[in-house]
Every structure is written in C-alpha cells, then in structure tokens.
Amino acid sequence: MDINEFKEFGHAAIDFIVEYLETIRDRPVLSSVEPEYLHDLLPSEMPEQPEKWQDIMEDLKNQILPGLTHWQSPHFHAFYPSQSSFPSIVGELLTAGIGVVGFSWICSPAATELEVIVMDWLGKFLNLPSHFLPSGQGNGGGIIQGSASESILVAVLAAREEKVREMKIKRPELTEGEIRSKLVGYGSIHSNSAIEKSGLLAATKMRLLDADETSIMRGETVEKAIQADLAEDLIPYICVTTIGTTGTCAFDNMEEIGPVCKKYSVWMHIDAAYAGAVFCLPEYAHIMKGIEYGDSINFNLHKWMLVNFDCAAMWIKDAGKLTQSFNVERIYLDHKYQGASKAPDYRHWQLALGRRFRSLRVWITFRTYGQQKIREWLRKHISLASLFLEYLATDDRFEATGQSLALAFFRLKGDDTLTRKLLDRINDRKNIYMIPAFYQNKVIIRFVICGLDPVEKDIEYAWNEIKTVADELLAENEAAEKLQIKLSENAENEIETVKDKVNFVTENISQSFSICEQEKTVH
Numbered sequence: 001m002d003i004n005e006f007k008e009f010g011h012a013a014i015d016f017i018v019e020y021l022e023t024i025r026d027r028p029v030l031s032s033v034e035p036e037y038l039h040d041l042l043p044s045e046m047p048e049q050p051e052k053w054q055d056i057m058e059d060l061k062n063q064i065l066p067g068l069t070h071w072q073s074p075h076f077h078a079f080y081p082s083q084s085s086f087p088s089i090v091g092e093l094l095t096a097g098i099g100v101v102g103f104s105w106i107c108s109p110a111a112t113e114l115e116v117i118v119m120d121w122l123g124k125f126l127n128l129p130s131h132f133l134p135s136g137q138g139n140g141g142g143i144i145q146g147s148a149s150e151s152i153l154v155a156v157l158a159a160r161e162e163k164v165r166e167m168k169i170k171r172p173e174l175t176e177g178e179i180r181s182k183l184v185g186y187g188s189i190h191s192n193s194a195i196e197k198s199g200l201l202a203a204t205k206m207r208l209l210d211a212d213e214t215s216i217m218r219g220e221t222v223e224k225a226i227q228a229d230l231a232e233d234l235i236p237y238i239c240v241t242t243i244g245t246t247g248t249c250a251f252d253n254m255e256e257i258g259p260v261c262k263k264y265s266v267w268m269h270i271d272a273a274y275a276g277a278v279f280c281l282p283e284y285a286h287i288m289k290g291i292e293y294g295d296s297i298n299f300n301l302h303k304w305m306l307v308n309f310d311c312a313a314m315w316i317k318d319a320g321k322l323t324q325s326f327n328v329e330r331i332y333l334d335h336k337y338q339g340a341s342k343a344p345d346y347r348h349w350q351l352a353l354g355r356r357f358r359s360l361r362v363w364i365t366f367r368t369y370g371q372q373k374i375r376e377w378l379r380k381h382i383s384l385a386s387l388f389l390e391y392l393a394t395d396d397r398f399e400a401t402g403q404s405l406a407l408a409f410f411r412l413k414g415d416d417t418l419t420r421k422l423l424d425r426i427n428d429r430k431n432i433y434m435i436p437a438f439y440q441n442k443v444i445i446r447f448v449i450c451g452l453d454p455v456e457k458d459i460e461y462a463w464n465e466i467k468t469v470a471d472e473l474l475a476e477n478e479a480a481e482k483l484q485i486k487l488s489e490n491a492e493n494e495i496e497t498v499k500d501k502v503n504f505v506t507e508n509i510s511q512s513f514s515i516c517e518q519e520k521t522v523h
C-alpha cells in the first residue's frame, strides 16, 4: 500500500466509523452468529497475493460486523462500560501513525514525559493523596498499564518482593524459598477475578474473605484472617480492597482496613477500576475515606473516562519499590539519563518491556473535554441509572435492589428462577444486554449505563423491553399456575368419583353379603 492508497483507506475508515457509530442504536446489541461462523466464511490460509483495501472493507462489513457485540451501543448494559470518545479514537489513530515504543526515557522522551504529566493531571483531578503524585513530596508516581489486571498483578508482585526483602532481614533463620511459601494475600469474596488470578500468577496464597450483607469487606474480617494466618506462621503481605466491586459496585471499608494493614505491615492496594472515575466529584468524597492508607491504586480510564481500551491508570506511593523489584539491567538498555526523577524508565514498572504511547490519547481526550465536561458527563450517567429506577418503581412486580453510581440492580419479586428466566429471554431477544450477579444471596440483574452517548430515550427503550418480556413471562407463569390449579381440581374431582365408585361397590358387596346371609338362614 502506498501513501496515496493509505490516504484513501484512512478516509474510508473514518467514514465507516462515522456510519457505524451513527447507526449503532439501530443494531441488535448482541450478535446472532453461532460459534465458528467465521471459520466457515474465511479461507484457511492467508492470501498469497495482495488484496485491495476496498475488498477488505467489504468483508469487514459483511463478515466481521455481524459477529460483533456492540460495546459502544447505549443498549449495552452488561459488565461495566468500555466507553470510547471521538478525541480518543483520533488519538488511537495518531498513536499508530507516530508508532513509537517508550520503554525508557531515551526511547521517546515525549512519550515518557507526557505520561508523567497526564498521570499527575489525572491524580489531581481525582483528588488522590499527594503521596501518589509525581509532583508530590515523596517518591510517588503514575503509569498507564494495559489493564486493571496488569496493575493489580504489578502491585501484588511488588508487595511480594518487598515482603521477601523485609523477611530476609527479620527472619534470617528462614530460607528464601520458605519465606515465599508462607506468603498470603487477601481480597474480598466480591473482588474481581483478577485478584484471585494475581495470587495464582504470583504463586502465593490469595484468600477471598467474606463481606458483610451489603457486599462490603470490613476491617475486622481482614484482621481476623491476618491473625489466623500469623498463628499458622504464615506471612501476610498484601490486601486488595475494592472500591466498586464488579457485581454491585460496593465499596470495601478502607477506613477500617487501612489501619489493619498498617498494623501488620501489609501492603494495601486499591482496585477502583470502575468507581475511581467519581473521585473527581465532590459529592462522592465519602467513598474515598481511608484512601490515604493505600500503597497503590488502579483506575481504568478505558472503563469510565472516555479513553478507549486499553488505558489503565495506576499510581504507587513509593515507585522505588517497583524499580527495586523488577530492575533487570542489560547493556543495550542503558542510557545516560537513567534515574532522573521526572523521567522514569517505565520498563521497570510493568510486565512487558515494550509499551504503547497511551498518554497521547489521554492528553487529547482531556484537552478536548476539560474537567468540567467530564464531571457533567459522569453525573449524567449516574442520573440515567436513577431514571431507570424511577421507571422500575412504577411497576410493583419488580424489586429495585439498589443503585451505586451508574449501576442499578433489580429483580422480579418471587424466586430466583423467575429473574433468571427474565434475563435469559431479554438477552435472547438481543435488543438490550445485561448480566446477572448475586446480592444478599439472591439473583439480581445489573443495569449499567454504557455506550458512546447514552440518553434518556435509551433508558425508556430498555425499560419497555424489560417490561414487555416481564409481561409475557408473568402471563405465561400465571397461565401455567392456573393450569396447575385446574389439573389439581380435576384430580380432586376424579378422586371423588373414584371414592363414589368404591362406596357404591362396597355397598353392593355388603348388600350381596347380607342377601347371602339371609339365604343361608333360609336354607
């Protein structure tokens, strides 16, 4: 492809994106294809000869598009959002166009420095304690990872290495292997699967602790678990608190857990993958209580702050601990500016060596919107979730079980099978998409505000869809119940008839019997 063709293809691609996003509302949010559909459509070998971009675009429309779940559709209400925005999409294009890899400062000074700056902007915007900020007094710093899972794993590994170093001095009688085998981490039973996985990858125990009846992990629970493990001569090293659990967006109690972590010298990581966005809203300051105890924290810009996937912010209180844990030197990686305070070599802060220029998208997006617009946008999503619950409140067949930020959750009154059936049928129709969770031991349906540009009429649409399916399901249920009653009534009638028959027969027998008796006496 030459540069002129690139220009044409590029313009056609933007036209395609515009058309796709403009019509996204009208497409079923879930795809109708069956597993392996694409294997039947595509050749089993890559093409031998060059193909035209026009043909490739045609196949994108005809073969790929039908197999998509439309995450940017406002009818997508599952998981958490992975919202994009126009400036971010352009940023993605520019990033690819510039095509740099910034694993150390020298590899692209602007890539590293822009990341330091936007992570400082974002940390301030989110009102994080200054100990996390590159511009703060201490040794804090921010990095953009690919995902929350990577951020959590990096925190877990850094905490593990820190504890191993500490224990080598405190308990010289133990071998390093013994120390490592005794390490134990904690998270809530409602924490994301990434926490359990980080324990597996770090090759340490990771206990998932009980939460209270509102899905919140409490300080007392953490302390009891730590004490029990210490009594077994195990070594607690990290506790991951979740601010915004994936199921119901519950907030673990950091004000209680923080001091416990401090007392037992356990690293506290904060997973605020979704809910971290509202740290910029003063009316949500209460959910940040205890955040000052955090040693590290993660928040996904690619969930709820207008930057397309992948873009996961992470801050650490003492960035030196990352370098200490993950520093591997090679002559070909050396450069003369190593160790400059505002020019970190980010390769020490992450799993991979190479890294994307993710800060470019963040910079473009933040400048295009500004703080005020981002705040307005978040508040709008929260009010749309409230609007959904207003619709729900008009129908007493439903039970609104709660709302946390732009996630509302609800169920049909009655037993769990009814709610499950409702959800299955709704998703089968593919007009809106939601997923279930558990709350207070009951099945609930999560309704999350997602998509590129959700508005009031999308909420009305979703409510009508839910109501239509509920009408149908409950009508069927009622009919089935009536049938059941009728069947049992019929059965009762039949029993009565049988009883009558039996009575008739017994009477006849006894009559014949007395006749016989009489005849006996006559003879």
Ligand SMILES: *Cc1c(COP(=O)(O)O)cnc(C)c1O
Pocket (backbone or CB within 6 Å): 080, 146, 147, 148, 149, 150, 192, 194, 242, 243, 244, 245, 246, 271, 272, 273, 274, 300, 312
């Ligand atoms: C979404 C989510 C994650 C996982 O995020 P990835 O970026 O996909 O790894 C982790 N924790 C919480 C609380 C989440 O909501």
